[in-house]
Amino acid sequence: MRLKNKTALVTGGTRGIGRAVAQTFAHEGAKVYIVGYQGRKLLDETIYNIQKDGGEAYGGLFDVSLEADVKLLFKEIDDVFGSLDILVNNAGIIKPKPFVDLTFEEWQKTLNVHMNGTFLCTYYAVKKYMLDKNEGKIINLAAPAAFKGSIGVVDYASAKGGIVSFTKNVAKELVLYNIQVNAVLPVASTRMTEALSEFYKVQFGHDYADYLEKLPPPETVAPIFLFLASKDSDYVTGQIIAADGGLTI
Numbered sequence: 001m002r003l004k005n006k007t008a009l010v011t012g013g014t015r016g017i018g019r020a021v022a023q024t025f026a027h028e029g030a031k032v033y034i035v036g037y038q039g040r041k042l043l044d045e046t047i048y049n050i051q052k053d054g055g056e057a058y059g060g061l062f063d064v065s066l067e068a069d070v071k072l073l074f075k076e077i078d079d080v081f082g083s084l085d086i087l088v089n090n091a092g093i094i095k096p097k098p099f100v101d102l103t104f105e106e107w108q109k110t111l112n113v114h115m116n117g118t119f120l121c122t123y124y125a126v127k128k129y130m131l132d133k134n135e136g137k138i139i140n141l142a143a144p145a146a147f148k149g150s151i152g153v154v155d156y157a158s159a160k161g162g163i164v165s166f167t168k169n170v171a172k173e174l175v176l177y178n179i180q181v182n183a184v185l186p187v188a189s190t191r192m193t194e195a196l197s198e199f200y201k202v203q204f205g206h207d208y209a210d211y212l213e214k215l216p217p218p219e220t221v222a223p224i225f226l227f228l229a230s231k232d233s234d235y236v237t238g239q240i241i242a243a244d245g246g247l248t249i
Contacts, residue, residue: 002230004029007081011035011064011121012091014042016190017141020218021088021225022046026055028226033077034059035091064091064117065109074124084129086137086229089118092159094192096152096199107155114159118166122181130179137229140167140183142240144248147185152199164240171238180237182228186221187244189213216245 008025012018013034023046026032032050034057036043043059050057058080062069077084093113095106118140130136144150145157146164164183171181187193197213221243227233228241242248 001029002226002232003086006030006085006229007033007077007083008086008088008229009033009035009077009084009121009125010088010090011117012037013059013088014039014046016192017186017188017218017221018088018090019046020222021090022057023050023053023055024219024222024226025086025229026050026057027053028230030086030229031056031081032058033080035064035073036061037063037091064121065112066116067120070117070120070124073121074128078128083133084125085133085135087121087125087139088225088229089121089138089140089163091117092141092156092192094153094156094195096156096196098152098203099154102155110155111159111162114156115162115166118163122166122170126174126177126179130174131177134178136174136177136179137233138170138179138181139225139228140181142167142183142185144185144187144244147248152196152203167240168238175237178234180228180233182233182237183240184221184224184228185240185242185244185248186218186224187215187242187247188218188221189215190218 008030010022013022014036022032022034047057062073140163143160145153146160167183224243
């Protein structure tokens with residue numbers, strides 16, 4: 001029960017890595033609030049599964065790229081928890097497309113979800129709860145494409161690169177407040193890797209996409225999130241930690 005008496009907010013928590021993290025946190029004693037964007041059924045299923053296993057979970061549907069929605073989300077956090085200890089900025093989208101075919105609207109949408117969502121949730125979590133408590137854990141999501149060139153993900157990679165810089169700079173400013181801000185670079189089988197796999201098959205053939213179909217399940221990377229959410233990481237901040245099986249070595 002490494003997160004007993006802690007409250008956690010996980011965005012994009014209805015599937016994939018977000019859901020695995022939410023389930024792990026609940027299993028370790030945290031009260032978890034799960035944010036989805038679309039899909040009430042997925043949200044309800046995730047909450048039900050956590051509660052069935054003895055955990056405490058709540059949730060709602062919000063667009064974290066919009067400040068109005070994030071304000072409503074944190075009002076809900078007020079009503080449900082009255083405090084917040086841990087934030088996981090996991091919400092994200094991906095729609096692989098060659099750069100020359102990418103529209104400005106698509107570019108904006110991807111950056112809005114990843115960058116605006118990470119900024120807004122971090123800002124409100126820090127200002128409303130963590131500064132006063134003089135403690136907190138914030139975990140952002142990075143990706144291999146932020147560190148090495150890839151194909152079909154210029155918007156996604158740029159957003160993740162921005163999150164890397166955001167993580168380091170916010171961590172630097174919040175050291176004095178005992179708030180640790182880190183990012184995980186996870187590689188696991190999710191709907192995002194499925195989308196990439198389909199794109200690569202069309203562009204380059206099955207062999208190029210083969211490794212994406214052999215990735216481990218999201219539960220494989222959940223322990224690193226648990227470490228960063230727990231007291232074990234009180235001396236770790238501003239770091240980008242890869243849980244990728246050596247992919248980005």
